[in-house]
Amino acid sequence: MALATITTKGQLTIPKDIRDSLKLNTGDKVEIFISDKREAIIRPISKKVDEIFCKLHKPGRKAVSFEEMEGAVRNRMREQFK
Numbered sequence: 001m002a003l004a005t006i007t008t009k010g011q012l013t014i015p016k017d018i019r020d021s022l023k024l025n026t027g028d029k030v031e032i033f034i035s036d037k038r039e040a041i042i043r044p045i046s047k048k049v050d051e052i053f054c055k056l057h058k059p060g061r062k063a064v065s066f067e068e069m070e071g072a073v074r075n076r077m078r079e080q081f082k
Contacts (some may be wrong), residue, residue: 014042
């Protein structure tokens, strides 16, 4: 069992052995759930490139170049902030 102390700012440092077990690194995000028994469950949120690759792909959609994307964003910003 690992112990941690909450700071006056409400921050908590996850002990190193727990971070290592969960494979957490600086900047990683975690979800904290409260169970029916009032226990906190910490679950790492880690998305690897392989997990999200092709999520935006839609069959039949034409590929768009970076320049086209930049132009579309630029035009949308102009329209929105006239």
